[in-house]
Amino acid sequence: MHFHIMTLFPEMVQNGLHTSVIGRAEEKGYISVHAVNIRDYTLDKHNKVDDYTYGGGAGMLMQAQPVYDCWKALQKGIEERKTQGNTMPHQTKVIYVTPQGEVFHQKKAVELSKEEDLIFLCGHYEGVDERVLEEIVTDCISIGDYVLTGGELAAMVMIDAIARLVPGVLNNGESAATESHSNGLLEYPQYSRPEIWHDKRVPEVLLSGHHANIEKWRQQQAIERTKQRRPELYQAYLEAQNS
Ligand code: ADE
16 A cells, blocks of 8 residues: 655654554555655745735645645656556545544544555645645545644554554554454453562453453453443444444
8 A cells, every 4th residue: 555645844754654563564565655745846936835825814825836736746656657557547535634624533544544545635834725625635634623733743643543454564463353443442451461560460361261251351341441431432332233
């Protein structure tokens, strides 16, 4: 899977995603992360990419031209690669990362992990000229109801969540299936050595070697934890069980 990020701060994205699990997945060729500097596409002789907003108001806006030309170049590269590989080119999803989008969740991560390419557009300043958004954006996504200084961190969060679902990225096929949110519940508590720490014992059932009982205990714990910490998720889980 290929991630393309349109940004004014390519080093931030590139550095942030080159370590740990995602970095290894890239080295092994399961994914690629390609951050492109929108500024490289400006036609302004002073390299400007932003300007004042019509109608007044605080702050600057990213202009349509550099964003559009950057997207065109990316789209062309993707189409050329697909033509060489005999894959039918189709319009690659362009995700505008914005607090005005639908809120990102695990289901969306699963859906997006099936795409071959994804383009992320990271806004800065007061946002991006609406006209270019109308022409290129297919999905507007937020990572939560708060405002960041730019879209880069939000794009990195989403890329991390999506990339780990791409087959091969996690070593252990089990972990993505059992972790929080994969089945509508938060994950059960887990314990490692030693058996007693600060006078706290590992729950007896986990030492029993009885797999069916362990599974049952974990399921109960997951339900209890979800009920306490995320009552709205628990309600949705109950409704899904009864439908
Ligand atoms: N850009 C600024 N804030 C954001 C948020 N909460 N989600 C996505 N992109 C953003």
